[in-house]
Amino acid sequence: MQAELAALAHELVTGVDPGFEFLTLRASCSGGGGTFRLTAGPSDHDVASSASMDGLFRLGLDRPVVLELRVEPDGTFEAVVTEGIVQVTSSLPPTYTFVRKPPQRPTEFEVTSLSEVEAVIGASLPVEVHELYARTSMVDEVQLDPPEEILRNWRWHLADVEEDPRRWEHPVLYAGPPDAVRPVQFHPLWVPVGANDWGDAVCVDLAPGPGGRVGQVIQLAGEGPLTYLADSLPELVLPDSYPGTTGLEDHFDAGDRAPAALPPTLQQITVREPGDLDFGLLARLTSLRELRVVRGGSVRLAELAHLPLQRLEVTGYEIELPACETLKALVVNGARVELPPLPNLRVLDVSQADVDVESLPRVDYLVLNAEQWRRCRQTPAAAGVVGESSLARALAWAAERGAGLPREVFRGRAASA
Known part of the structure; x- marks a missing residue:
């Protein structure tokens, strides 16, 4: 990573107007994308830059990366690099968030049947779901996902909510019969079996609200609110138009x-x-x-x-x-x-x-x-x-509270790639 950071420092010092005291780049990268904020001097005022951030985003291709990079006018730099902490820079100083014991990533393994899906999620699907899968791959306009895809999407939805505490306990808008569906972002007993035209997941609900039915079909909140669709998967008929948020x-x-x-x-x-x-x-x-x-x-x-x-x-x-x-x-x-x-x-x-x-x-x-x-x-x-304006101090604060977050420090001088 030393060479990549040196190239990034070069992009920064050559991409801004001269006269700065020092530059600070705060960034979070994963999967080839990310967010960043570039500021100058102790006042942390935003600066415009023509620097390419392709090199920055490549740092997160193999694993999520959170970094704070300080670059001096002569090109010398120091970078603190970590993962497992959420760095929000929409306002400065940043807000830092961590989970003391991050949820363990489940072991990936192949599944080929709904019975294997049931074993992983710890609940049984209604008989009519098994019968429907045995005779067709479509219901109304929904392409039914194979078991392996069901499990992959189920794990993704769980992790999406659990891994970022800022998303905990955010109620979602709900459209449907009163108390039929739990108004949450995702529940471990919601089984995603497909998606609508907008890409919103269609799920079989095995944990309904007090006014609902086990096996009812719901659409996760996305382009529209969390929506009740049908009493059962064989009865699913997608609506001609999706409910908006007017009145909600x-x-x-x-x-x-x-x-x-x-x-x-x-x-x-x-x-x-x-x-x-x-x-x-x-x-x-x-x-x-x-x-x-x-x-x-x-x-x-x-x-x-x-x-x-x-x-x-x-x-x-x-x-x-x-x-x-x-x-x-x-x-x-x-x-x-x-x-x-x-x-x-x-x-x-x-x-x-x-x-x-x-x-x-x-x-x-x-x-x-x-x-x-x-x-x-x-x-x-x-x-x-x-x-807390420093990522290094934020990591020290997290360590005092039992978070064993990794920390790497890189020092060097800017160099073109």
């Missing part, structure tokens, strides 16, 4: 919309600049599972405790939270905040709030700022730190 979600400035005008079917709401809005007026939205309050002032939500809220993101200078038993994820940005009893809370981000760190509830994924972590003794399954 809304985003608005409080001054432009009266709460009384909101449809009672809403599942997600974003309220911007609510001013003196009486949030008690939202109490009639009995399907509301996610609420975001942006640039709020005095935000009082106690009257919403009876709603089936699963995720709450609130910004304000004065915040009163609901004691909501269903709440699984909470993000708070504001002044002093007191947390009510939240027995099912799993994700908590108070990195931008004034809270009593020592009395925080134990959760699976905790996000704090660097100063808060110095006072916190928790070792959650996943952790995030805000306000």
Whole structure:
């Protein structure tokens, strides 16, 4: 990797205007693609560059790579390279997230029958699914995947949710009979047997909601909401048009919309600049599972405790939270905040709030700022730190919390490839 980094450093110093104090490239690469952000100097201001990033993306061809590369004007560089940590650079300093014990990648092996698929997932498919596979490879307009492809896609969907804690406990929009389907991104007992024209997975649901049926067919959230399609796979008929999100979600400035005008079917709401809005007026939205309050002032939500809220993101200078038993994820940005009893809370981000760190509830994924972590003794399954500008220090912070992440340091001088 030394030669590749030297070539990348050469691309950077020759691709920006002279006069910089030093350049910092923060990047995450995998599978030949990735994201990056290039800044200059201690102020970390963005700089334009004509540098090709092909060499950067090639670093992640064989394995995921997270790096921070500092290049001086004379071409000398130092790079810290790791994997297993999520580096988000949409705002600076970055946010770093890691899973203390990353899920083990399952061993790949060939399967040739639905019975072998059942053995891996730990549940039986309905008899009608076996009978359908025995006589056809199509149902309506869905090409049925072979067992090996079913298992490959099942593993991919599981890993996609489990490996990045930032995706934990994000409710999805749902269109279908009430309570028929669990409103989650993916469930281990959803068996992907094909896809629609948009590429959204069509699954046999072996873990339905209280109003559903084992073996019902659903479409995963993608181009549209999570959608109930049929009682069983042989009965599947794809709809002529897919349900949109009208009546399911809304985003608005409080001054432009009266709460009384909101449809009672809403599942997600974003309220911007609510001013003196009486949030008690939202109490009639009995399907509301996610609420975001942006640039709020005095935000009082106690009257919403009876709603089936699963995720709450609130910004304000004065915040009163609901004691909501269903709440699984909470993000708070504001002044002093007191947390009510939240027995099912799993994700908590108070990195931008004034809270009593020592009395925080134990959760699976905790996000704090660097100063808060110095006072916190928790070792959650996943952790995030805000306000740590150095990848090296972020790795040291992760090591203190039990994450054995690899770390390589490369030093050298820029050289053309």
